[in-house]
Amino acid sequence: xxxxxxxxxxxLLVGRIQDTNTQVIAKWLGAQGFELTQVTITSDRPESxxxxxxxxxxxxxxxxxxxxxGPTEDDITKQIIAKLAGTKLEKNEEAIxxxxxxxxxxxxxxxxxxxxxxxxxxxxEPILNPAGLAPGLSLAKDGKLLxxxxxxxxxxxxxxxxxxxxLLERHFPKRINDHQVMTIxxxxxxxxxIFFEMMPNLWQELSHEGKVSSLPQILGVDIxxxxxxxxxxxxxxxxxxxxxxxxxxxxxxxxxxxxxxxxEVVLEKxxxxxxxxxxxxxxxxxxxxxxxxxxxxxxxxxxxxxxAYANEVKQGVLKVKEDSLREYGAVxxxxxxxxxxxxxxxxxxxxxxxxxxxxxxxxGSEHKPxxxxxxxxxxxxxxxxxxxxxxxxxxxxxxxxxxxxxxxLRKIIENS
Amino acid sequence: xxxxxxxxxxxLLVGRIQDTNTQVIAKWLGAQGFELTQVTITSDRPESxxxxxxxxxxxxxxxxxxxxxGPTEDDITKQIIAKLAGTKLEKNEEAIxxxxxxxxxxxxxxxxxxxxxxxxxxxxEPILNPAGLAPGLSLAKDGKLLxxxxxxxxxxxxxxxxxxxxLLERHFPKRINDHQVMTIxxxxxxxxxIFFEMMPNLWQELSHEGKVSSLPQILGVDIxxxxxxxxxxxxxxxxxxxxxxxxxxxxxxxxxxxxxxxxEVVLEKxxxxxxxxxxxxxxxxxxxxxxxxxxxxxxxxxxxxxxAYANEVKQGVLKVKEDSLREYGAVxxxxxxxxxxxxxxxxxxxxxxxxxxxxxxxxGSEHKPxxxxxxxxxxxxxxxxxxxxxxxxxxxxxxxxxxxxxxxLRKIIENS
Numbered sequence: 001x002x003x004x005x006x007x008x009x010x011x012l013l014v015g016r017i018q019d020t021n022t023q024v025i026a027k028w029l030g031a032q033g034f035e036l037t038q039v040t041i042t043s044d045r046p047e048s049x050x051x052x053x054x055x056x057x058x059x060x061x062x063x064x065x066x067x068x069x070g071p072t073e074d075d076i077t078k079q080i081i082a083k084l085a086g087t088k089l090e091k092n093e094e095a096i097x098x099x100x101x102x103x104x105x106x107x108x109x110x111x112x113x114x115x116x117x118x119x120x121x122x123x124x125e126p127i128l129n130p131a132g133l134a135p136g137l138s139l140a141k142d143g144k145l146l147x148x149x150x151x152x153x154x155x156x157x158x159x160x161x162x163x164x165x166x167l168l169e170r171h172f173p174k175r176i177n178d179h180q181v182m183t184i185x186x187x188x189x190x191x192x193x194i195f196f197e198m199m200p201n202l203w204q205e206l207s208h209e210g211k212v213s214s215l216p217q218i219l220g221v222d223i224x225x226x227x228x229x230x231x232x233x234x235x236x237x238x239x240x241x242x243x244x245x246x247x248x249x250x251x252x253x254x255x256x257x258x259x260x261x262x263x264e265v266v267l268e269k270x271x272x273x274x275x276x277x278x279x280x281x282x283x284x285x286x287x288x289x290x291x292x293x294x295x296x297x298x299x300x301x302x303x304x305x306x307x308a309y310a311n312e313v314k315q316g317v318l319k320v321k322e323d324s325l326r327e328y329g330a331v332x333x334x335x336x337x338x339x340x341x342x343x344x345x346x347x348x349x350x351x352x353x354x355x356x357x358x359x360x361x362x363x364g365s366e367h368k369p370x371x372x373x374x375x376x377x378x379x380x381x382x383x384x385x386x387x388x389x390x391x392x393x394x395x396x397x398x399x400x401x402x403x404x405x406x407x408x409l410r411k412i413i414e415n416s
Numbered sequence: 417x418x419x420x421x422x423x424x425x426x427x428l429l430v431g432r433i434q435d436t437n438t439q440v441i442a443k444w445l446g447a448q449g450f451e452l453t454q455v456t457i458t459s460d461r462p463e464s465x466x467x468x469x470x471x472x473x474x475x476x477x478x479x480x481x482x483x484x485x486g487p488t489e490d491d492i493t494k495q496i497i498a499k500l501a502g503t504k505l506e507k508n509e510e511a512i513x514x515x516x517x518x519x520x521x522x523x524x525x526x527x528x529x530x531x532x533x534x535x536x537x538x539x540x541e542p543i544l545n546p547a548g549l550a551p552g553l554s555l556a557k558d559g560k561l562l563x564x565x566x567x568x569x570x571x572x573x574x575x576x577x578x579x580x581x582x583l584l585e586r587h588f589p590k591r592i593n594d595h596q597v598m599t600i601x602x603x604x605x606x607x608x609x610i611f612f613e614m615m616p617n618l619w620q621e622l623s624h625e626g627k628v629s630s631l632p633q634i635l636g637v638d639i640x641x642x643x644x645x646x647x648x649x650x651x652x653x654x655x656x657x658x659x660x661x662x663x664x665x666x667x668x669x670x671x672x673x674x675x676x677x678x679x680e681v682v683l684e685k686x687x688x689x690x691x692x693x694x695x696x697x698x699x700x701x702x703x704x705x706x707x708x709x710x711x712x713x714x715x716x717x718x719x720x721x722x723x724a725y726a727n728e729v730k731q732g733v734l735k736v737k738e739d740s741l742r743e744y745g746a747v748x749x750x751x752x753x754x755x756x757x758x759x760x761x762x763x764x765x766x767x768x769x770x771x772x773x774x775x776x777x778x779x780g781s782e783h784k785p786x787x788x789x790x791x792x793x794x795x796x797x798x799x800x801x802x803x804x805x806x807x808x809x810x811x812x813x814x815x816x817x818x819x820x821x822x823x824x825l826r827k828i829i830e831n832s
Contacts, residue, residue, distance in 0.1 A: 010629055011629065011631050011640075012438065012439075012442065012455070013442055013452045013453070013454075013455070014442060014443075014446055014452070014597070014642075015438075015439045015440070015441075015442030015443035015444075015445075015446060015452075016631070016638075016640070016675065017439070017631070018436065018439045019435065019438060019439070020434065022428065022431075022435060022457070023428075023431045023433070023434045023435070024431070025431075026428065026429055026430060026431030027430075027431035028431075029431075030430055030431060036429045036430070036431075037429070037458075037459060037464065038429075038456060038457065038458055038459075038464070038468075039428070039429070039455075039456070039457035040454060040455070040456050040457075041438070041454065041455035041456075042453075042454055043453060043454075044629075048453065048454070052454075070607065070630075070632070071607065071608050071611070071612070072607060072611060072619065072629075072630045073619060073628075074628070074629045074630065113612070114608050114612035114613070115608060115612075131807070133608075152632060153812070154808050154809075154812055157809070181430070191486065191487065191488060192487050192530050192531060192549075195487070195488060196487070196529070196530035196531075197530070203488065203489060207489075212489075212490070213426055213427065213460075213488075213490045214486075214488045214490065215427050215432070215433070216486070216568060222432075224427075224432070226430075259432065276726075279723070281702075281705075284706075284709075285705050285706055285708070285709025285710075285714075285718075286697075286702030286703070286704070286705030286706040286709060286721060286723065287702065287706045287709075288702070289697075289701050289702030289705075289706075289723040289725075290700075290701055290702040290703045290705075290706045290814075292701070293700075293701025293702060293703075293723075293725065293775075293814070294701075294810070294811060294814070296775075296776070296777055296778065296810050297778070298701075298725075299725055299726070299779075302701075302725055303725060303726040303728070303729055304722065304723045304724050304725040304726055304729040304733075305702060305722075305723040305725075306720065306721075306722055306723070306733070307695070307702065307705040307709075307720045307721040307722070307723065308720050309705075309709065309714075309715055309718055309719060309720040309721075310692075310715070310719040310720055310763075312719070312763075312764060313719055313720040313763055316762070316763070316764070317720075317722070317733065317762060317763070346732070346733060347726075347728075347729055347732070347733070348728060348732070359709075359712075360712070361712055362712065362713070363715075391547070392570055393570075393573070394710070394712050395710060396569075396570055398706075398709070398710070
């Protein structure tokens with residue numbers, strides 16, 4: 001079963017907002033047994049939208065649109081779907097019921113003067129929006145299904161989790177999801193080195209099992225293998241390749257056979273060993289703490305952190321020595337080590353990570369250019385620090401520093 | 417001048433990665449005087465890609481592709497562009513020069529066994545990649561231009577900033593950017609209320625000036641007006657509407673007439689009043705600190721923060737009273753107030769913000785459900801806290817909490 005996504009919104013085409021819906025819908029479609037073949041972002045001009053929807057329906061069993069369902073004049077999805085269905089907007093009793101329900105949730109009366117939520121194209125079904133006011137739409141036509149959801153990410157998610165699954169059950173009851181993926185996540189070695197020096201036959205060997213792809217990440221490379229099979233086949237495949245790569249030059253670079261984030265892996269390992277984590281962040285400014293606390297359940301093994309942006313905070317809270325700051329500077333291995341030790345003590349934890357560096361664009365010098373970071377780790381056995389140098393803009397450097405930091409944290413937890 | 421983007425990559429279609437390139441290219445195209453009419457994400461299957469590129473070129477003056485230029489077998493962009501140009505891959509002297517240059521930067525010799533960077537379609541120009549190994553491509557055909565960049569965000573950015581601008585200068589020397597936008601950023605009132613209750617004529621009035629659109633954000637609504645004109649016209653338009661909305665019911669909800677983030681506005685206001693900011697974060701786990709430190713120059717007025725995830729950290733570092741924690745619980749206005757006061761003192765700052773709440777999915781109770789957050793603020797004049805309740809998943813709640821927190825911080829800085 002093939003699917004396409006059509007995202008409606010000038011906001012994306014002028015670059016004012018970052019689309020996050022595509023990834024959410026793409027994952028959902030995969031889990032529902034659909035192959036997503038194309039995503040189109042189009043403007044809210046009627047002719048472009050009608051053209052896109054017509055083309056998308058030609059090549060697929062399911063088309064999902066987001067955006068353009070709100071109450072303002074730039075919301076034209078309903079009008080275009082009416083054209084597509086060859087019908088007109090009309091008063092719809094179910095839509096009125098939903099409008100009253102949606103407004104009831106926010107303790108308001110629905111007022112048809114301020115929106116036209118009661119008007120729905122003939123032949124189109126209005127769909128409950130569990131998290132907002134504008135209803136979704138469903139149009140079944142020639143064995144195909146067109147689903148429309150609002151563009152607000154939270155409302156879209158709520159529709160995907162409930163009403164849209166019911167519609168798929170009704171229209172595609174026999175679909176199965178036999179699409180499996182094995183992911184080999186590696187760290188610290190480039191794509192070319194893996195496939196042409198370390199493991200020159202790896203790509204070909206993997207190709208016997210399914211479709212291979214390789215994706216350089218911010219630090220490291222993900223190797224993905226897609227194949228058809230059951231969840232049991234997936235486990236057997238992972239087992240087989242773990243065995244196959246044991247003792248290979250790639251082994252020491254592999255940190256996961258699942259598509260988990262480094263922060264999830266760090267917290268899992270901390271849980272296994274029952275170690276409490278503390279952070280002292282300067283240049284990453286809370287990014288590492290934020291990444292760890294994005295994982296639910298992180299509170300059991302993450303105690304907290306200090307964002308020591310100013311030197312007074314490094315001294316006052318983390319007990320970094322004034323002499324060290326003066327003699328070596330804030331971006332130094334000595335200070336990074338003292339920060340890691342300091343936060344370990346102040347937050348009474350078992351392992352700690354510290355980062356002090358220059359994310360730019362200002363603040364660099366000849367000896368310590370923008371992109372320099374000193375990363376410290378401490379446990380009750382050992383405190384130490386290393387210096388790294390990367391290139392990139394501020395956002396990228398913060399991300400990259402946090403990535404190396406989390407891998408350092410993984411290592412000291414593994415060795416604790 | 418019209419443009420389209422074609423993004424190549426199965427990774428996006430299975431939802432494994434979040435696309436961030438579209439927004440970067442969209443902004444760039446706008447600044448270069450192009451109107452972006454469509455974005456297509458397609459798989460790396462040869463027939464789909466060839467079809468997409470052909471269609472995209474039909475309707476535009478410029479097509480920009482990303483992805484599929486690397487050294488592995490799933491990188492097929494070069495082959496498809498050769499088909500499009502009706503030619504074949506051949507050894508290219510400029511490509512060899514670039515390969516040697518790119519590898520020289522990482523202190524390696526280029527080795528044509530491990531990649532085919534020397535092979536380029538006839539009639540296609542290889543383009544310097546300032547931040548990576550794979551060259552970009554440029555194909556001029558029938559007055560149109562097709563540019564291909566790698567999908568790695570950092571490499572793409574480097575190509576947009578340098579080599580691609582030069583190519584635009586050469587191929588479209590007469591282009592001008594007369595596209596202007598005015599943005600009215602509002603907070604704390606829904607779209608419907610603005611346009612149908614508060615300001616029923618606003619949409620129509622704005623429509624006389626250009627194209628209006630309205631975009632609900634995580635908290636608040638952005639109203640955008642796009643029109644043709646010079647940067648002077650843009651300033652005059654903003655001035656006119658600031659006057660027009662003065663004294664209107666919308667005025668108190670407007671926090672910016674520019675497309676700035678709330679963290680930028682907070683730091684600007686802190687700079688104006690020369691106030692130092694400190695943060696005490698529990699449930700947001702470093703997100704607010706991370707957002708502030710994403711802004712370059714933030715170090716001048718952001719001193720730092722404490723991520724007080726565990727109660728021991730609230731007590732030990734922030735000096736929250738044990739009695740308050742026991743009597744009112746960690747998620748309470750009393751504790752939020754003490755956290756704000758504590759971090760103000762410990763970090764010796766002028767204003768502070770604290771957040772303590774329940775981001776879920778666990779940890780909620782009948783009296784304090786998931787989505788509850790107590791937000792405290794402190795200055796040398798006053799410390800206080802308020803409780804808010806939102807709905808959503810963990811990531812959304814963290815985001816929403818941080819957003820309200822930053823607006824609270826803006827308010828206390830304005831009133832300081």
